[in-house]
Amino acid sequence: MNSIQVTLPDGSIHQVAPGTTPLDVARGISPRLADAAIVAKVDGQLFDLNRPFEADSALQILTTKDSEALEVYRHSTAHLCAAAVLELFPETKLAIGPPIENGFYYDFDRPDKFTPDDLDRIEGKMWELQAKALPFERKLMEKAAGIEKYTAMNEPMKVELITERAGDIFTEYTLGPNFIDFCRGPHLPDTSKIKAFKLLNIAGAYWKGDEKNKQLQRIYATAWFTKKDQDEYLTRLEEAKKRDHRKIGQELDLFSIQELAGPGLIFFHPKGGIIRKTLEDWMREAYLKRGYSLVYTPHVMRRDLWKVSGHANFYSENMFAPMELDDAEYQLKPMNCPGHILIYRDRQHSYRDLPVRLGELGTVYRYERSGTMHGLLRVRGFTQDDAHIFCRPDQVEDEIVACLDFATDTLRTFGFTSYKAEISTWDGGVSGKYDGEPDKWVLAEGALRKACDRLGIEAKVIPDEAAFYGPKIDVKLVDAIGRLWQLSTVQFDFTLPNRFELEYVGADGAKHRPLMVHRALFGSVERFFGILVEHYAGAFPTWLAPVQVAVLPITDKQIPYAQDLTEKLKAAGVRAVLDDRGEKVNLKIRDAQVQKVPYMLVCGGREAEAGLVAVRHRKRGDAGAIPFEQFLETVTAEIAAKSLE
RNA sequence: GCUGGCGUAGCUCAGCUGGUAGAGCAUCUGAUUUGUAAUCAGAGGGUCGGGGGUUCAAUCCCCUCCGCCAGCUCCA
Numbered sequence: 001m002n003s004i005q006v007t008l009p010d011g012s013i014h015q016v017a018p019g020t021t022p023l024d025v026a027r028g029i030s031p032r033l034a035d036a037a038i039v040a041k042v043d044g045q046l047f048d049l050n051r052p053f054e055a056d057s058a059l060q061i062l063t064t065k066d067s068e069a070l071e072v073y074r075h076s077t078a079h080l081c082a083a084a085v086l087e088l089f090p091e092t093k094l095a096i097g098p099p100i101e102n103g104f105y106y107d108f109d110r111p112d113k114f115t116p117d118d119l120d121r122i123e124g125k126m127w128e129l130q131a132k133a134l135p136f137e138r139k140l141m142e143k144a145a146g147i148e149k150y151t152a153m154n155e156p157m158k159v160e161l162i163t164e165r166a167g168d169i170f171t172e173y174t175l176g177p178n179f180i181d182f183c184r185g186p187h188l189p190d191t192s193k194i195k196a197f198k199l200l201n202i203a204g205a206y207w208k209g210d211e212k213n214k215q216l217q218r219i220y221a222t223a224w225f226t227k228k229d230q231d232e233y234l235t236r237l238e239e240a241k242k243r244d245h246r247k248i249g250q251e252l253d254l255f256s257i258q259e260l261a262g263p264g265l266i267f268f269h270p271k272g273g274i275i276r277k278t279l280e281d282w283m284r285e286a287y288l289k290r291g292y293s294l295v296y297t298p299h300v301m302r303r304d305l306w307k308v309s310g311h312a313n314f315y316s317e318n319m320f321a322p323m324e325l326d327d328a329e330y331q332l333k334p335m336n337c338p339g340h341i342l343i344y345r346d347r348q349h350s351y352r353d354l355p356v357r358l359g360e361l362g363t364v365y366r367y368e369r370s371g372t373m374h375g376l377l378r379v380r381g382f383t384q385d386d387a388h389i390f391c392r393p394d395q396v397e398d399e400i401v402a403c404l405d406f407a408t409d410t411l412r413t414f415g416f417t418s419y420k421a422e423i424s425t426w427d428g429g430v431s432g433k434y435d436g437e438p439d440k441w442v443l444a445e446g447a448l449r450k451a452c453d454r455l456g457i458e459a460k461v462i463p464d465e466a467a468f469y470g471p472k473i474d475v476k477l478v479d480a481i482g483r484l485w486q487l488s489t490v491q492f493d494f495t496l497p498n499r500f501e502l503e504y505v506g507a508d509g510a511k512h513r514p515l516m517v518h519r520a521l522f523g524s525v526e527r528f529f530g531i532l533v534e535h536y537a538g539a540f541p542t543w544l545a546p547v548q549v550a551v552l553p554i555t556d557k558q559i560p561y562a563q564d565l566t567e568k569l570k571a572a573g574v575r576a577v578l579d580d581r582g583e584k585v586n587l588k589i590r591d592a593q594v595q596k597v598p599y600m601l602v603c604g605g606r607e608a609e610a611g612l613v614a615v616r617h618r619k620r621g622d623a624g625a626i627p628f629e630q631f632l633e634t635v636t637a638e639i640a641a642k643s644l645e
Numbered sequence: 646g647c648u649g650g651c652g653u654a655g656c657u658c659a660g661c662u663g664g665u666a667g668a669g670c671a672u673c674u675g676a677u678u679u680g681u682a683a684u685c686a687g688a689g690g691g692u693c694g695g696g697g698g699u700u701c702a703a704u705c706c707c708c709u710c711c712g713c714c715a716g717c718u719c720c721a
Contacts, residue, residue, distance in 0.1 A: 105716095113649065203716030204648025211718045215648055218716070250656080259694080259712055318720090364721095369646050370712095372719065382721070486721075523721050555678045582678075590682035604680055614681080622681055 005056040016053065023049040023189060026061050037061045038069035038193065038225075039186050046072065048138055048186040064225040074099035076136060076188040077197050077223040078106050083134075083179035084125035085219075088118075094181065095157045095207060095216050102233055103197070103222035107205055109157065114217055119199045122219070129176060130194050136187035137174045146170060150182065157207065158182050196230040197223035240481060245533035246375040252538050252595060254546075255376065255529075264373040264380030266526055271546035274575065276529060278544055280361055282413065283385050283522065290406055292359040292387055297339030299363065303329040308499055309338040318366045336362035337493070337518060340388040341500045349504040354514060355395050359387035361525065376530030383525040389517040390502065393443060396515055400451035400473075400490060403519050407475050407488040408455075410521045414532060415541065415644045418478040419487075421457050423448050424465035435469050436494025440515070444492040445471045469495035479535045487528070490519040539596040539618065542635065543642045549576040549635065550592040554585050554604040561608035565601065565628055572636050593618055599635060601628075 006014045006025055014025060022040035026033045026049070040047040041060040046068065049061075062069040078097035081104075085092050089110060097106030108114075114122075141149070143166050150158045162170065162182050173187055174180045188194065199221045207213035224230040241247075249255050254272030257265065268276055287294060303322050306312040311319065315334060322329040333339065340358040349356065363383045372378055391399050404421075411419055425445050426434045434441070448471060452459040459473060466472060470492030476484050493516045496502075503511045522528035532540070542548050549569055553562035559580050569576035577597075579588045585602060592600045602614040612625040638645070 116650085201715055202649060205717045206647080209718075211647070215717075217648075220716080257713095263712070366721085369719065371646065371648095371717085378720070384721075489721080520721075527721060552681090554680055557678080584677095584679045584684065585681060586679085587683055588681095593682055600681080602681065606680090616681060 004053045006053065007056075007058045009058075009060050019052050021050045021052050022047060022059055022061060025059060029061075033061060033063070036063040036065075038063060038066070038188060039072040041068075046186050048136070048189070050135070050189045051138055051186070070225065071099040072186060073188060073193070073225060074104040074223045076191075077194055077221070078104040079136065079173065079175050079179065079181060079183070079187065080126050080129060080191055080194060081106050081122065081197075081199070081219060081221060082108075082181065083175045084122050084129060086178050087125055087129070087176075088121055090178070093155055093157060096161070103200070103220065105205075105218050105220045107207070107216040107218045109207075109214065109216050114202045114219065116202075119202065119219070123197075123199045126197070130191045132176075133190045133192035134176045135190040136185075138185060138187075139172050139174065141170055141172050141182075143168050143170060146172070146182070153180075194223075195225060196227045197221055198230065198234070236481070240483075240534075243481070243534045243537045244375075245377075245530040248533050248538040249376070249530075252546075254533065257375075262380075263370070264368055264378070266376060266379055266381065272529070274546045275532075275540065275544055276525060279414075279522070279525060279529065279532075280385075283361065283410075286406065286410070287359045287387070290357075290402065292357040295340065295343055295358050295360050297336060297343070297360060297362060298333075299365075300330045300332055301339070303331050305338055305342075306331055309341075309496060310499060311335065311338070318368075320365050320367055332365040333362075334364050334366045336360055336364060336384060336386040337388055337496055338500075340386075341496060341502065341516075344388075344390055345500055345502060349390070349514075351392060351504055351506045351512070354504060355389050355391035355399055356514075357387055357389045359385070362386045376526045376533075379524075379526055382527065384520050385522045385525060386518070386520050389519070390497075390504075390514040391517070392504070392506075392512075393515060396443060396517075397447040397450050397454075399517060400447050401454055403490045403517070404451055404455055404457060404473070404475075407490070407519075407521050408457075410488070411475070411477055413642060414528075414544075415535065416477040416479070420476045420478070420484065421452065421459035421473060422476070423452070423459045423461045423471065423473045424467075425461060425463050425471050426466045427464040433468060434466065436498075440492075440494050441471065444494075444515070448473050448490075467491060469493050477531070479531065480537070483534075485531050487523050487531075488519070488521045489523065490517060492516070493518050539598075541642070541644045542598045543639045545596070545598050546575065547577050547592075547595065547597045548574050548639065549599045549601060550588070550595075550597045551576055551578045551601045552585055552588040552592070552603060553578075553580060554602065556580075556582065558603045558605065558608045562601075562603045565603065565613065568628075569632065569635075572632055574632075574635060574639065589616065599631075601631065 003015045003017060004020065006016055016025065022042065023034060023037060026037045037049055039062050040049050041062055042057045075098065082094055082097055085108060091110055093109040095107035095109060097104060143162065146162050146166065147159055150162060170182060171185055172180055173183045173185055199219055201220050203218045203220060204215045205218040206215055222230060222233055224233060252271060253269050255269055256267045257263065258267055284294060303312060311334060319334050320332040322331045343358055344356055361383050363381060365381045368378060368380050389399050426441050429438050472489055472491035474486060475488040477487050478484055497513050497516050502514055504514050506512045551562045551566045553559050562578055566576045566578040589600055596618055598618055600616040602616060607613055607625055611628055613628045613631050614625045615623040615631055617623055
């Protein structure tokens with residue numbers, strides 16, 4: 001072969017000599033392209049820039065503008081990290097080092113533990129190697145020889161990976177004199193392309209993610225094309241830290257977790273309590289408007305119930321241990337479904353009664369392993385806005401539509417404009433791990449899809465991700481700083497109606513088994529509360545704010561006037577607080593600002609005289625003096641409208 | 646549960662690898678009566694997470710338990 005034909009995305013064709021690399025082609029186009037080039041795409045496959053073409057090819061040069069290039073860049077930085085570790089700690093065994101969102105990690109095995117000081121040293125060594133512009137060199141290896149070689153190198157985890165994953169011929173990449181790694185690649189041409197990274201922390205991680213395996217030491221790092229990108233990311237991290245609901249929860253005195261009481265158990269303080277009440281009131285009202293009934297079920301029930309429901313078997317690890325009472329064992333509820341089922345089953349139902357929608361803000365208790373709790377987001381006792389819908393097959397689709405409409409209405413009400421939906425389906429019955437009759441699966445999955453179509457919701461379908469008892473649709477919201485949170489879920493349950501032998505009498509006079517849908521929109525009230533705190537960074541919209549108006553007399557002389565206004569606000573249902581401390585307004589304003597109170601009413605001599613209030617908004621600042629009645633009207637209207645301003 | 650880090654006043658944090666603890670804010674008291682993000686002064690407040698050990702002596706060293714943080718695993 002005398003020459004190779006390379007076709008570029010714009011259709012232009014270059015004839016190049018054998019041995020030519022994508023980087024050579026890029027240089028031929030422009031030095032700037034060669035400089036910005038990170039990796040090549042040859043016939044749709046990622047390809048090292050300095051790997052010679054092997055045949056006629058379609059070539060695309062990926063630069064710092066391509067997300068795939070960023071992954072390659074991060075993976076190469078991970079290799080640099082591992083090379084630095086081997087320089088400093090030669091006895092270290094390598095596991096894997098993939099790119100992740102915002103950076104990469106690398107897992108290592110070695111007898112001694114990395115310390116924060118070691119991270120600094122490793123980072124220093126990485127820059128040292130980076131400055132040498134070390135090439136990432138690609139080599140081909142025959143599998144059997146490779147296994148032999150890595151065994152000789154005493155890299156047991158690499159041997160395992162090669163044995164499992166490598167083809168007859170596999171690739172490996174070297175970096176510097178000491179580092180060689182079984183790796184699919186591709187990589188950067190050399191380390192001089194690496195401009196910004198930072199090692200962040202050390203964590204334990206199980207080999208291959210299995211807790212039965214050995215625990216390795218994982219180094220997490222962030223890596224970016226430019227220092228600027230990295231600084232922006234680090235600033236974002238800081239921002240997220242400032243929004244942490246655990247921190248804001250303490251600063252605004254919303255809730256606490258008490259060591260004496262136990263981990264994962266939440267105490268709502270008065271200010272958190274009023275917010276929670278507002279959420280719950282809204283939800284209960286919405287239930288009633290949408291044709292749900294409100295029920296209450298016990299927190300402890302006989303273990304026999306949990307045997308019938310099956311939880312005593314498949315869910316026992318997550319349940320608080322049984323307690324002896326009289327001659328029977330009782331157990332705290334980890335779910336509300338059996339309770340609702342008992343209510344449904346307490347009497348006969350006609351097909352005309354359906355759908356029956358039983359809703360409850362039901363507090364459940366689940367045993368979570370000690371290391372897994374996290375503020376309000378992962379707890380041992382929480383309250384689900386839980387409802388179960390019992391319906392006929394012909395009603396399923398409308399019910400799902402109603403559930404999804406309810407879910408999106410909930411999101412909108414609390415200020416979330418963006419969300420994602422995922423439908424989890426079965427495997428078609430191939431594995432036999434799914435419960436329930438096939439026709440029910442087909443009906444239910446069809447209803448989920450059709451409901452999304454009807455509402456114009458774009459839902460991603462994830463095959464073989466359903467629960468064993470039925471398919472589901474999950475709604476995930478996007479918060480103020482772009483993070484994704486799992487929230488609402490609508491799930492079919494084909495198992496429990498059978499276990500409890502649920503029935504209704506059809507038009508034909510015969511008994512039929514109803515379909516059961518389980519749904520939660522907030523998911524857990526505690527968790528949703530925590531998400532809200534982070535979404536608003538503590539600055540709740542007025543209708544949710546624990547203190548809506550702070551009335552601030554300037555001197556003692558205005559206290560009677562301010563007192564009067566406070567009473568009028570309270571009488572109108574506004575959460576107003578009078579600050580009658582003998583302090584300067586500056587301090588009173590500061591305190592109200594720090595507490596993120598939406599409105600401050602400054603009351604001085606001039607205002608008291610004329611029946612005015614000088615309005616200050618926490619974000620918009622001083623808005624000037626207006627008649628009190630006018631303020632009262634606007635603030636009550638704002639609250640009634642559940643304005644998100 | 647596992648790995649690593651951490652636990653000092655209500656909060657945020659100092660405390661020089663052993664000699665029974667400090668600051669700012671908050672609280673209380675007094676003075677000040679103040680116009681849009683901190684008025685001044687004084688006072689009180691800590692079995693230095695719990696228990697055990699080493700030592701003449703432990704906030705500091707060792708063991709153990711509890712809790713918190715970052716992850717892993719698991720998950721609403």
